[in-house]
Amino acid sequence: MRRTLPAVAAALCLLAAPAALPAVLPAAPAAADAPPAVPSDLTATEVSFRGSGGLVMHGTVLTSAPARAPRPGVVLVHGSGTGVPRTKLMGEAVGFAREGLSVLVYDKRSEGYSLFRRSFSQLADDALGAVATLRSQPGVDPAKLGVWGFSEGGWVAPIAASRSEDIAFLVLVGANGLPPLRQQTWAVAAGLRKAGVAGSLVERAELNLYRTIADGGMFPEPYYDPEPTLAAVRQPVLAIWGTHDLLTPPQESPPVVARALERGGNRHYTFRFFPGADHAAHQSPDGGVTRLPELAPGYADLVGSWADDVTAGGAPTARTSGPAPTQASPTVPVDPPAWWESAPMQLAALVLLVVAFAAYPVVALVRRLRRRPPVPVTRAARLLSAGGLAAVLGSFSYLFYLVMSGGKLAAPGPVMAGRPLVWLALQALAVASVAATVLTALAWRRSRGTAPRGERVRLGLLLAGGVVFLPWALYWGLLLP
Secondary structure, three states: OOOOOOHHHHHHHHHHOOOOOOOOOOOOOOOOOOOOOOOOOEEEEEEEEEOHHHOEEEEEEEEEOOOOOOEEEEEEEOOOOOOOOHHHHHHHHHHHHOOOOEEEEEOOOOOOOOOOOOOHHHHHHHHHHHHHHHHOOOOEEEEEEEEEEEOOHHHHHHHHHHHOOOOOEEEEEOOOOOOHHHHHHHHHHHHHHHOOOOOHHHHHHHHHHHHHHHHOOOOOOOOOOOHHHHHOOOOOEEEEEEOOOOOOOOOOHHHHHHHHHHHOOOOOEEEEEEOOEOOOOEEOOOOOOOOOOOEOOOHHHHHHHHHHHHHOOOOOOOEEEOOOOOOOOOOOOOOOOOHHHOHHHHHHHHHHHHHHHHHHHHHHHHHHHOOOOOOOOOOHHHHHHHHHHHHHHHHHHHHHHHHHHOOOOOOOOOEEOOEEHHHHHHHHHHHHHHHHHHHHHHHHHHOOOOOOHHHHHHHHHHHHHHHHHHHHHHHOOOOOO
16 A cells, blocks of 8 residues: 555645545445336345445446356456446446356545545456355355456456466456556547647646656556566456546557566466447547447457356467557556655755745735835846746646646647647746746846845845746756757
């Protein structure tokens, strides 16, 4: 479990201005408000079980009616999100149940899981609690149970499979073979590129912001490596990707998953790519941006027939089918920051810049209120103060807006020459602030013998901010094309 959210994370979060998290996170629902609606050709059984830490969790078991017995079963593991209700996966649950599987879908926990805190290991133990419950259901063959994991569940389900001999097979949908932070930076950058953005905003600023967020404790499990866990999976694996997956790099992840499985000696895997499908293998009319309720044609049938085959001893060997997926840009490695670019250092630089730039007009206001005559040395100091402060606060606010709203449908605003107009304005402010720093330094040097001591101190603090601003703006890409 990652460390408690430090002060730097809280400060950066305030700059992002998202909706505040509640002081106390709610636990998983004490009981389902009402059983989910299911088609008349299926039967639904409400169940409860204990997840990790003894948390009581609630779910529904769907079966076909009349159902053949004994039959295989599968537990569905959610993607990311706090307290995701089972209804989010009801389309998959219904589709798989109609293919002859007993399907357990449950409400995801919110206790111990938030934007800043989560544990894949804990979520895997929740899934194992669901597996134990499904094993005890009437008509279910306890030797033919599998786990299905979607998106974040693609990291969680292999952990559960590697821990339990009660799991006979593993199904992954939109799964990542890459660490979470590398996947997330790619997804947001790809969304920005799709919106027409290029240059330092996507190549430097977005990447560095995510590294800072992770270093500040606001991105749980950022460097989790799924390969060792996949190498420990001994069960047959069915992995599915939509060709228009905009949240998982669909060209890079499959080879990593295959390499890890083969490293562990497991060649009983089947990879399938569905044309026109999105991250969840649902139909999409616009290249993966919009997710329709309908599953990709043949998806549910594949899961049902494949589960029948592998639980009957017919596990295929290293089979791949379907059209090649599209991936507009490659991922890039995301290394932990060095000490000088760490979250505490970024916070220190941010505080220094804000204090240095804001002190200049504050002192002027105090003088005016006290009716003391102004003693300006140079007008460039006003530009440095106003421009530097606007560039610092504006760039952080804009970057946080992008990462909070980014992904497959980024909205950077109007774009010109590959740069959002907001970013171009911030870059112009940064250039003006650097020029103003030089002019202010020259004026400060000329006035050392004539300006009052208080004004020299005021200008000295402002210049300190300008000097720090130069490398800071280079690091964040404000002074780069």
